[in-house]
Amino acid sequence: MxxxxxxxxxxxxxxxxxxxxxxxxxxxxxxxxxxxxxxxxxxxxxxxxxxxxxxxxxxxxxxxxxxxxxxxxxxxxxxxxxxxxxxxxxxxxxxxxxxxxxxxxxxxxxxxxxxxxxxxxxxxxxxxxxxxxxxxxxxxxxxxxxxxxxxxxxxxxxxxxxxxxxxxxxxxxxxxxxxxxITRWEQRAAPLKGTPVAVHHKNWSYLILWLGMETVVDLEPKPGVDPSAAHLAEVVKRLEQTPARMVLRANYQSPRPSQWVEQRAGVKAVELPFTIGGSDQAKNLFSLFDDIITRLLEGR
Ligand SMILES: [Zn+2]
Known part of the structure; x- marks a missing residue:
């Protein structure tokens, strides 16, 4: 055996x-x-x-x-x-x-x-x-x-x-x-350089740094903490002094705070896919960035 x-x-x-x-x-x-x-x-x-x-x-x-x-x-x-x-x-x-x-x-x-x-x-x-x-x-x-x-x-x-x-x-x-x-994205995104933006959460810091944009204000009072109405009023005041072109949020975040700021401060609310599948266009790592840059250029 x-x-x-x-x-x-x-x-x-x-x-x-x-x-x-x-x-x-x-x-x-x-x-x-x-x-x-x-x-x-x-x-x-x-x-x-x-x-x-x-x-x-x-x-x-x-x-x-x-x-x-x-x-x-x-x-x-x-x-x-x-x-x-x-x-x-x-x-x-x-x-x-x-x-x-x-x-x-x-x-x-x-x-x-x-x-x-x-x-x-x-x-x-x-x-x-x-x-x-x-x-x-x-x-x-x-x-x-x-x-x-x-x-x-x-x-x-x-x-x-x-x-x-x-x-x-x-x-x-x-x-x-x-x-x-990367070369292609940097060429397309060149007009975004110097663009002031507001962000819902600090999840776009690397994107902003890469493309040479500038963060004016965060909608969240602290990272991960939902913005209160009082804090959003402060954000709007800040945007009156230092205007931004867009307010960025990730697709998984509630659109309400950025839309509220859009209505009060006239700053365009832009939703960006946070990962693959975060928008219909973001089907892989390459189209994720294609779509983010398209949305930024449209929102600018
Ligand atoms: Zn985070």
Whole structure:
């Protein structure tokens, strides 16, 4: 009997490897990371996304169906920088999946490979939703993405070494297309330079910095805190002294505060897709930026 067992185990092992290498099971916290994995892995990964584009990624519930997906994941790809601090640690714990625990190869946080801005000098939770690590919405400076893509490729190669060359080729192709797209976006967006804007939440800081726009005022009194009528009245007063051309909000945010400011201060309210699927036009990482720039140029 023993003589039979070994070859059977060997064959089963080969089959298991073949199956697991056919598609790496990836769980992305937000749609943009699911899209990046698809760019870099192609058919070598089967991607599932934890949040929908209509959800506020700061606030998600770790539902049983999501925990079940986390249990099966070979790789977890998230923003990091505390964006998911309210739900990701629970999801990792409840999954019981050793592969995706913090520090393991199956755990990847993009923010570890990006340079973050707006790091608070002092950490005081009374200041609102401030993140010790800095502003986590770095995706909106597209120049941050190549370093993240390189690190993610290295991780895919580590977990799935058999397809290492496949990932390297896809990374090179992605970086080439992304670099060309950045040049195109910067040319299109040139007229936006110096444009003063108001923002609902500090989630456009990187975009504003990249395109050389200027933030006049935030609608939120503190990050993550809904603006009160009294605070919005202050915002309008501020805009009378220092006018802005647009008030920007993300598609997952209530349109009411920015529309209220639009009516009172005559500043155009502009909704921008916050991730892939945040507008009908934003179908992948490239069309996400195409659409954001189109909307900014129209709103200007
Ligand atoms: Zn935020």
């Amino acid at each position: 023993k003589r039979l067992t070994l070859p059977v185990m060997f064959v089963a092992g080969l089959l298991w490897n073949a199956v697991s290498h056919a598609a790496l099971n990836v769980l992305a916290c937000e749609p943009e990371w699911g899209a990046l994995v698809m760019e870099l892995a192609g058919d070598k990964a089967s991607v599932s996304v934890a949040t929908t584009p209509r959800q506020d990624p700061h606030r998600i519930e770790a539902r049983p169906s999501l925990i079940a997906r986390a249990r099966r994941a070979d790789l977890l790809v998230c923003t990091g920088a505390e964006l998911e601090i309210g739900w990701l640690p629970l999801l990792q714990r409840e999954s019981g999946n050793a592969k995706i625990q913090t520090g393991r190869p199956g755990w990847f946080e993009a923010a570890d490979y990006a340079e973050l801005i707006e790091k608070p000098d002092t950490l005081d939770r009374a200041m609102g939703d401030v993140h010790a690590a800095g502003n986590p919405h770095f995706l909106f400076d597209p120049r941050t993405l190549p370093a993240v893509a390189e690190a993610l490729t290295a991780r895919l190669q580590k977990i799935d070494a058999a397809n290492s060359a496949h990932y390297a080729a896809r990374l090179a192709d992605f970086k080439q297309r992304w670099g060309a797209a």
